[in-house]
Amino acid sequence: MANIKSSKKRALQSKAQQLRNQSRRSEIKTLTKQLIDAIDSNDVQTAQVLARKAESKIARAKGKGLFRANTAARKVSKISKKVPRG
Numbered sequence: 001m002a003n004i005k006s007s008k009k010r011a012l013q014s015k016a017q018q019l020r021n022q023s024r025r026s027e028i029k030t031l032t033k034q035l036i037d038a039i040d041s042n043d044v045q046t047a048q049v050l051a052r053k054a055e056s057k058i059a060r061a062k063g064k065g066l067f068r069a070n071t072a073a074r075k076v077s078k079i080s081k082k083v084p085r086g
Contacts, residue, residue, distance in 0.1 A: 024061050028075075031057060035079065044084050051083040 002008050031054040038047040055076050062072035 021066050024057070024064070024066055028054060028057050028061060032075075032079065035082070039082055039084065047083050051079050054079055 002011055031050055035047055035050040035054060038050055058067065058072050058075050058079075061067050062069060067075070
């Protein structure tokens with residue numbers, strides 16, 4: 001651990017941010033898995049709701065710096081291709 005007060009604070013902030021990022025990443029993965037399950041079971045309504053939720057979470061994660069722009073776009077595109085329309 002650091003000796004300087006500001007370094008100690010940064011270490012704590014870094015740890016908190018790491019946990020927050022980990023939680024966001026995990027939530028996006030969970031939503032994606034639930035979406036795939038809904039698609040496999042032909043539950044169109046649930047799939048569309050989950051797709052919107054996942055896309056929203058990905059956009060927010062991009063805004064927070066968790067994903068780069070192309071990574072976020074790729075994930076959203078992949079989700080959009082899988083979701084049945086109508």
